[in-house]
Amino acid sequence: MITLAIDIGGTKFTMAMFDGERMVERESRITDREAGPEWMLDQIASIAGGWQALRRIDRCGIGFGGPVEFDRQQVALSTHVGGWSDFDLPRRLEKPLGLLPIMDNDANVGALGEALYGAGRGYRPLLYMTLSTGIGGGIITNGDSIYRGADSYAGEIGHLTIRPDGPECLCGSRGCFERMCCGLWLERDYGRPAEELLRDAAFVQRYVVDLALGLKAAIMLLNPARIIIGGGISKAGDALFIPLRAELRRQITAWSRARIDVVPAALVDDSVLYGALALAAGGNG
Numbered sequence: 669m670i671t672l673a674i675d676i677g678g679t680k681f682t683m684a685m686f687d688g689e690r691m692v693e694r695e696s697r698i699t700d701r702e703a704g705p706e707w708m709l710d711q712i713a714s715i716a717g718g719w720q721a722l723r724r725i726d727r728c729g730i731g732f733g734g735p736v737e738f739d740r741q742q743v744a745l746s747t748h749v750g751g752w753s754d755f756d757l758p759r760r761l762e763k764p765l766g767l768l769p770i771m772d773n774d775a776n777v778g779a780l781g782e783a784l785y786g787a788g789r790g791y792r793p794l795l796y797m798t799l800s801t802g803i804g805g806g807i808i809t810n811g812d813s814i815y816r817g818a819d820s821y822a823g824e825i826g827h828l829t830i831r832p833d834g835p836e837c838l839c840g841s842r843g844c845f846e847r848m849c850c851g852l853w854l855e856r857d858y859g860r861p862a863e864e865l866l867r868d869a870a871f872v873q874r875y876v877v878d879l880a881l882g883l884k885a886a887i888m889l890l891n892p893a894r895i896i897i898g899g900g901i902s903k904a905g906d907a908l909f910i911p912l913r914a915e916l917r918r919q920i921t922a923w924s925r926a927r928i929d930v931v932p933a934a935l936v937d938d939s940v941l942y943g944a945l946a947l948a949a950g951g952n953g
Contacts, residue, residue, distance in 0.1 A: 672716055672728040672765065673944035675774060676708065678748035678801040678852070679900075683712065684941045685719050689785075691941070693719055704751035705760075713764035720766075728769035729944030731777030732757065733802070738772055738820045747838050748801055748852065770947055774798060774940050775823055776814045778933070779806025781943030782896045786934035791894035795823075795886055796939070800899030802826055803846040803882075807890065812946060826850070830881040845882035849875070851901055866904040872911055880915040883930065887916070891926050898933030905932065 671686040678699060685693035695715055700707050716725065734746035741759075746752040758769045779796030782788040788796065793815075794808040803826030807815040816822050826846035827839055834843025835857075847853055851862040854875075858865055865871050883895060901908070909932060916928045933939045 669949075670723050670726045671945050671948050672719070672725045672769075673941040673948070674712060674728065674730045674769070675777075675940035675944065676730065677733040677774065678746065681708065681711070682937070682941060683715050684938070685723070685725070686945050687723075689945065691938070694938075694941075696937075699749065701749045704749070705755055705757075709760055709764070712761060716765055725765065725767065727948040728761070728765055728767060729777070729946070729948030730757065730761075730769050730771040731774035731940035731944050731947075732771055733774045733804075735824065736771055736773040736776075736820060738816055741771055743771075744820075772814070772816075772947060773804060773806075773820075773823075775804030775806040776816065777806070777943035777947055778898050778939040779808050779823075779896075779943065780812060780814060780946050781935055781939040781941065782898065782933055783808040784812060784946050785942045786939060787896045787931050788894060791892075791929075793890060793892050794894055794896065795890055795892040796896045796898065796933075797825065797883075797886075798899040799850065799879075799897050799901040801850060801852045803850045805886070807892075825882060825886055828882055828885055830878055830885075845878075848878040849882065851899075862901050863903075866901065866908055869907070872904075872908060876908070876912045876915040879912055880919050883912075883916060884919050887920065887926050887928070888924065893927065893929065895930045896933050897930065898936070898939045902932045903936070 673684045675682045682696040735744035743752045743755040762768045775798045788794045796806040798804045805823035805825035809815045828845045831843030837844040837847035854862045
């Protein structure tokens with residue numbers, strides 16, 4: 669069975685082709701934020717067309733970097749790239765791909781990938797957080813069951829308010845978790861990319877205070893067996909995770925015995941791709 673997996677993010681998009689569970693093709697390109705959905709459709713069709721010349725694609729899964737109404741299979745919006753509101757992405761790709769894809773938001777799909785193929789194997793319930801251009805969350809309750817909530821908006825931890833008097837977020841609120849901690853705003857606020865900032869130990873000590881505030885809310889609400897952090901910022905490794913765990917231990921309510929098991933994504937840049945593989949195969953909760 670040949671599966672096409674697509675990961676659409678605010679900074680880049682990545683596509684892969686799987687033969688069974690083996691990745692046989694992979695390509696990543698920078699997202700043109702100004703070009704909108706039509707540009708993305710053309711890019712996907714071009715890459716997939718080249719691969720289809722070699723192998724027939726049987727199914728396709730998509731992780732999209734923004735809220736998705738799963739039951740309707742529509743993009744709700746992207747807070748980072750314009751033109752995606754109420755966009756019927758699977759049906760727009762049906763003709764060029766020759767099949768109807770299945771789609772969910774990238775954090776849900778990344779959670780599924782890590783749950784089945786990565787650092788989440790054997791850990792339920794599981795919280796996956798993508799910490800990159802923006803912040804999103806995905807929850808796996810049992811097996812391969814994604815918890816989406818009543819309206820597909822469960823896991824949107826990026827817009828928890830952690831600093832009520834903080835700066836304005838793109839969503840219009842103030843002091844959101846995403847506004848304080850994501851890569852987009854770190855670079856805008858400090859004039860340097862997150863990768864560079866996280867090499868400064870003094871900056872990390874300040875940064876993990878806000879990062880832990882958001883994660884504490886998730887721990888106290890969900891009591892997950894494990895939290896997995898993916899996305900570009902997670903690549904800082906021990907320089908981030910050691911002080912983060914220490915700060916979480918400091919912040920977590922003294923009487924709580926909730927575990928603090930926070931690890932980087934094992935699949936690194938491919939969590940969403942492996943999740944899209946599982947989504948296409950029917951692992952959609």
